[in-house]
Amino acid sequence: MDATAINDSGVGRTAASITLENLGKVYPDGTVAVGDISLEVRAGELAVLIGPSGCGKSTVLRMLNRLIDPSKGRILIDGQDIAAQDPVELRRHIGYVIQNVGLFPHQTIRTNVGTVPRLLGWDKKRTRARAEELLELVGLDPKRYGGRYPHELSGGQRQRVGVARALAADPRVLLMDEPFSAVDPIVRGRLQEEFLRLQETVRKTIVLVTHDIDEAVRLGDRIAVLAEGGRLLQYAPPAELLSEPASEAVSEFVGSDRGVRRLAVTKVREIMRPVGRIEEIERLPTVDADGTLYDALAAMLTSDALNVVAVEDGTPVGTVSRSSLFDVPQQKKAPATA
């Protein structure tokens, strides 16, 4: 995936800033989905919307492409109020990636990716060339996959086609609603990595909705934490959110989830300390150094120990204390260059 692969119509030069000004949405039945949100997403940045189910994340996203209109406030894209723009025209310049992708089942992958360019009236040759370029950009060989149908691809591959389709017409903005949630955790991790690399290349302005704090921390330049009633609790870069949560509510939301997730995804060897700090290691329970922190905790709980010895081929290579299982490391992330 190199930059020369994206020479059609200047991908990467068209990111737009997004401004929400006192944005609110009350549905006709009186449900306050979004309270009063003001925030700015700088051009080329990825902003994550996160919060519990029903806190208004998807409603914000749907207001951004005018699938629904706000009850109050404004949305500006590159300083222009989108309320004054034709919704259909607007949507053609906003990529939209949703859970389960929503590919057209009876169209080939190549045709799916070319959907928006076709709508924009590009000729056949240019549309096809663009579709192939995009498939390559997301790591799918167009010769191998271009002629297939969606059901002939894996879930992860379909997800990449969804991203390719959303990027095909070089949108100013990319909206992503739980884009990686339909695939298993290992594929999700790989897609997230690939997506970060892709974003380095195309530098779109992206608003991504997720309920997964690990995903938010991994992908976001900034994270907006929402609460019930569409209230914005904090909008900050990941490291700041983790180290300086603005309120108890944010701290709970970010902290509890992180702590638990970390146990399942972190290997013992990543946090173990050198052997030697603890006496009588032969009396302590052991765990494989490549096991997870969950395994370590289970070993400690079973033998009522405060420490566990990590072993590799039967040889002690480190120790882990029960309290260190719950130390949440601060995640640092390089600041985005717009």
Ligand SMILES: Nc1ncnc2c1ncn2[C@@H]1O[C@H](COP(=O)(O)OP(=O)(O)OP(=O)(O)O)[C@@H](O)[C@H]1O
């Ligand atoms: N058309 C509608 N009419 C009435 N209420 C609605 C409508 N659409 C959504 N809501 C309500 O608005 C609130 C916000 O919904 P929204 O889908 O934006 O939340 P969300 O944060 O994306 O949730 P989830 O994480 O579960 O997808 C919820 O209480 C929901 O029930």
